[in-house]
Amino acid sequence: MFSGIVEETGTLKEIKHAGELTKFVIGAGKAVEGVKLGDSIANNGCCLTVTEISGKELVFDLLEETLRATNLNAMKPGSLLNIERSLCVGDRIGGHFVTGHVDCTALITKWEKSGADYELELEVPKGLERYLVPKGCVAIDGISLTVGAVNGNRFNVWIIPHTLTVTALRDRKAGDRLNIEFDMLAKYTEKLLAVSGKNS
Numbered sequence: 001m002f003s004g005i006v007e008e009t010g011t012l013k014e015i016k017h018a019g020e021l022t023k024f025v026i027g028a029g030k031a032v033e034g035v036k037l038g039d040s041i042a043n044n045g046c047c048l049t050v051t052e053i054s055g056k057e058l059v060f061d062l063l064e065e066t067l068r069a070t071n072l073n074a075m076k077p078g079s080l081l082n083i084e085r086s087l088c089v090g091d092r093i094g095g096h097f098v099t100g101h102v103d104c105t106a107l108i109t110k111w112e113k114s115g116a117d118y119e120l121e122l123e124v125p126k127g128l129e130r131y132l133v134p135k136g137c138v139a140i141d142g143i144s145l146t147v148g149a150v151n152g153n154r155f156n157v158w159i160i161p162h163t164l165t166v167t168a169l170r171d172r173k174a175g176d177r178l179n180i181e182f183d184m185l186a187k188y189t190e191k192l193l194a195v196s197g198k199n200s
Helices: 064-069 161-166 184-199
Strands: 008-018 021-027 040-043 046-054 057-062 080-085 104-114 117-123 137-140 143-146 154-159 177-182
Touching (some): 040 057, 104 154, 117 161, 137 154, 143 154, 154 161
Antiparallel strands (some): 008 021, 008 080, 021 057, 046 057, 137 143
């Protein structure tokens, strides 16, 4: 479980291939502190397991499904990734509960400065906009953000300069795809209403 508060940006150092398995070697700083083999760390909002530790580098194994369903398949050596270690009991939760299970990727349709802040507009696959409500929560590349306006299957969020500085958003541009995890409350509510409807 994560909170969507990015601890740092890691750098993809190397991509290794072992048969059908893909390994990411990621250079990190704070995220290495206290880490153990088998720990869960969110990379761009995708929960991955630490399989090797070498100094300031962490190695993660990526399944074909992970590469298919996330924007990790577009990362190249030198790419920045948002890093967050899993929550510990007693941690402050400054964002919202994030599972690290990516629901889809969204296309950046607008990414520009607006006054002192920045506007990020994204397009999700049609049908998934049902999980988006103005002022609701959404995790974008692992960052806990507040939904602004929703227009069809497009929505926007507002990014403050601090968030831009400390996350990999500074490395993204229009046309890129970002990982999206919708608020779990929305998904549970949908499931409960569907079950309730069948039983009524």
